[in-house]
Amino acid sequence: MNRTFILTLLIFLLIFAGLVTIQPPIIALSFPLIFYLLAGIWQAPDRLDLRVERISSAERVLTGNEVTITLKVSNQGKALEEVLLEDQIPDGLVVSDGSKRHLITLSNGETTTWNYTLRGRRGYYGLKKVRATASETLGLVKVGQDLQTDGQLFFLPPVLRLRRVAIQPRRTRIFSGTIPARQGGSGVEFFDVRDYQKGDSPRWINWRATARHPQNVYSNEFEQERSADVGLILDGRRRTNDFNNRSIFEHCVLATAALADAFLNAGNRVGLLFYGRQIIWTMPGYGKLQSERILHDLSRLEPGDSQNFNELYIPRHLFPSRSQLVLISPLLDEDYDVLAALRLRGYPLLVVSPDPVSFEAGGLPKIKTYLLAMRIASLQRAALLRRLRGTGTRVVDWDTSQPFEKTAKRELERRSVSPRGDLR
Amino acid sequence: MTRFLRFACTILSIGLIAAGYFLNNRERVAVGIIVFGILWIIGPIRWWKWIQPVSLFTIFIVAAVGLIMNIPLGFILPGALFGFLAWDLAEFAGRLQLAAPDDDTSRLERTHLRRMAMLMLASGGMCALALVIQIKFSFEWIVLLMFLTVWGIGQIVNWLLKKSN
Numbered sequence: 219m220n221r222t223f224i225l226t227l228l229i230f231l232l233i234f235a236g237l238v239t240i241q242p243p244i245i246a247l248s249f250p251l252i253f254y255l256l257a258g259i260w261q262a263p264d265r266l267d268l269r270v271e272r273i274s275s276a277e278r279v280l281t282g283n284e285v286t287i288t289l290k291v292s293n294q295g296k297a298l299e300e301v302l303l304e305d306q307i308p309d310g311l312v313v314s315d316g317s318k319r320h321l322i323t324l325s326n327g328e329t330t331t332w333n334y335t336l337r338g339r340r341g342y343y344g345l346k347k348v349r350a351t352a353s354e355t356l357g358l359v360k361v362g363q364d365l366q367t368d369g370q371l372f373f374l375p376p377v378l379r380l381r382r383v384a385i386q387p388r389r390t391r392i393f394s395g396t397i398p399a400r401q402g403g404s405g406v407e408f409f410d411v412r413d414y415q416k417g418d419s420p421r422w423i424n425w426r427a428t429a430r431h432p433q434n435v436y437s438n439e440f441e442q443e444r445s446a447d448v449g450l451i452l453d454g455r456r457r458t459n460d461f462n463n464r465s466i467f468e469h470c471v472l473a474t475a476a477l478a479d480a481f482l483n484a485g486n487r488v489g490l491l492f493y494g495r496q497i498i499w500t501m502p503g504y505g506k507l508q509s510e511r512i513l514h515d516l517s518r519l520e521p522g523d524s525q526n527f528n529e530l531y532i533p534r535h536l537f538p539s540r541s542q543l544v545l546i547s548p549l550l551d552e553d554y555d556v557l558a559a560l561r562l563r564g565y566p567l568l569v570v571s572p573d574p575v576s577f578e579a580g581g582l583p584k585i586k587t588y589l590l591a592m593r594i595a596s597l598q599r600a601a602l603l604r605r606l607r608g609t610g611t612r613v614v615d616w617d618t619s620q621p622f623e624k625t626a627k628r629e630l631e632r633r634s635v636s637p638r639g640d641l642r
Numbered sequence: 643m644t645r646f647l648r649f650a651c652t653i654l655s656i657g658l659i660a661a662g663y664f665l666n667n668r669e670r671v672a673v674g675i676i677v678f679g680i681l682w683i684i685g686p687i688r689w690w691k692w693i694q695p696v697s698l699f700t701i702f703i704v705a706a707v708g709l710i711m712n713i714p715l716g717f718i719l720p721g722a723l724f725g726f727l728a729w730d731l732a733e734f735a736g737r738l739q740l741a742a743p744d745d746d747t748s749r750l751e752r753t754h755l756r757r758m759a760m761l762m763l764a765s766g767g768m769c770a771l772a773l774v775i776q777i778k779f780s781f782e783w784i785v786l787l788m789f790l791t792v793w794g795i796g797q798i799v800n801w802l803l804k805k806s807n
Contacts, residue, residue, distance in 0.1 A: 220803075221733065222799055222802045222803060223799075224695050224698065224699075226795065226796075226799045228698065228699060228702055229795055230792065230795070231702075231703075232702065232706060233788065233791065233792070235706050236706075237784075237788060239710055241706075241709055241710060242772065242773065242776065243709045243715060243718075243719075243769075243773055244706045244709050244710070245772075246719075246768075246769040246772045246773055247702060247705060247706060247709070247718075247719070247722055247769070249765045249768045249769050249772065250722070250723060250726050250761065250762065250765035250766070250769070251726070252765075252795065252798075253761050253764055253765040253768070254726075254730075254761060254765075255795070255798050255799070255802065256798065257757065257761055258802055259798060259801060259802065261757075262802075299753055300737070300750060300753075302737075302740055316742070317742030317743065317744075319740060319742060320741070320742050320745055321737070321738070321740050321741035321742070321745050321747070321750065322745060322746070322750075323749055323750060323753065332742070332744075355750070355753045355754045355757050356730070356754075356757065356758075357733060357734065357737055358802055359802055
């Protein structure tokens with residue numbers, strides 16, 4: 219209850235009782251309360267004139283790391299007897315050391331500086347406000363103001379280093395890279411045998427073929443290695459990612475960050491399409507800058523409800539047909555048709571699917587009914603993955619209780635042996 | 643410091659008013675006041691937020707009733723003042739809890755206690771003065787003064803609430 223209201227009520231009550239009983243001492247009892255109110259008015263803070271400056275030790279940090287925030291507040295106005303300064307930090311950030319608020323006295327021209335340490339979940343956080351609430355020492359009059367500051371924090375997803383992700387798209391770019399281009403030329407892997415040409419190194423001569431045909435000399439031809447277009451598609455639909463209070467989405471983000479890093483390190487052109495509440499598109503690009511862009515975008519993504527997976531749109535001018543697509547999704551049964559259609563359009567498809575069945579089972583008690591339900595769901599998922607593999611899609615089934623590096627090493631480092639041809 | 647003073651003021655307030663009633667042969671009421679005082683002391687420990695406003699009202703009503711029953715002013719007035727001080731310090735202690743561990747709360751405490759000491763002295767003195775100097779007014783003047791008082795307090799409260807908003 220408001221303290222001013224309590225005091226007023228009591229004052230009126232005492233005056234009324236004093237009048238009714240004709241007892242001046244009862245009226246006199248209200249004097250301390252009236253003096254108290256008057257003192258509140260006398261020392262009430264006027265308009266606040268505070269300046270705030272925020273300094274962050276970093277704007278972009280990997281999840282798990284800490285950021286030190288330094289706040290400097292100076293009073294340009296009248297002296298404030300009691301002022302509570304509280305930094306407004308968004309949900310998802312936790313103060314790990316120090317305090318985000320301070321209760322102090324600020325004289326005219328005085329400056330106070332304090333710092334505290336933040337830790338947070340993956341995400342983008344705007345640090346825009348410091349709330350100042352000033353009052354006189356009795357706490358009757360409180361004047362509040364939001365002090366605007368410039369500040370933002372990106373907690374980026376951790377990036378796992380994958381040694382190699384073997385892909386073999388039908389179309390490659392003209393720049394050299396690590397992906398076999400199905401064209402003869404300079405390279406490492408044997409590709410074909412052709413007639414010896416002037417300038418060929420004697421080391422390339424295929425002596426066995428030459429011995430069989432004494433009238434000709436043959437040279438080995440090697441497979442060219444080039445870079446490719448890789449489109450990462452991250453499934454952010456709530457219904458595929460969220461299970462009660464748990465979300466597998468963080469695992470999807472982790473896998474996406476690791477794959478993006480691996481593809482970019484191999485010299486490929488990589489773009490990211492996020493499909494969740496809305497479609498977010500990171501334009502394809504090369505190198506470290508693109509890696510930063512993708513991590514930046516990944517840090518902001520949250521699962522959301524979308525209309526329909528069938529509305530998945532792939533900008534074909536950016537990813538020509540037969541360029542490599544990588545879908546990171548826990549998958550639903552109805553996704554099969556869309557993925558099969560992508561294969562029909564000529565896209566080589568790699569699906570990295572964190573297993574939602576084992577993930578959800580991890581949070582459930584081990585009772586018979588749940589175990590049976592889990593078994594049925596596992597069989598359904600196994601059937602879906604088998605059908606997908608039947609379309610020539612390379613599927614990586616990731617049990618999230620295992621580290622992604624381990625699964626990636628086993629499933630992605632080897633070159634695919636799936637059918638090379640199109641479904642057509 | 644604030645916590646100690648709050649408990650001390652609570653005990654002094656309850657003790658003085660209960661003693662006044664006891665010396666006036668109102669033992670049962672005195673016991674009731676002591677029981678209430680125990681609740682008042684326990685309240686902040688058990689995080690009962692309602693106990694402070696209820697205590698303030700109770701202590702002033704008991705004090706007013708005591709004055710009607712001719713209990714000596716020497717018990718009632720300091721008892722009410724200490725009760726008021728205990729209520730204020732409880733609220734102040736609540737605000738101090740918002741401070742960070744490394745905040746200099748002693749500076750805030752000093753300012754607050756100095757202000758309260760001045761207020762208590764001024765209001766205590768004013769009470770004593772009002773009881774010593776008694777001026778006779780006609781009924782019409784009393785009604786007019788009361789209206790002015792109520793209007794004045796209303797203005798103060800209105801100003802305080804506006805300022806807070």
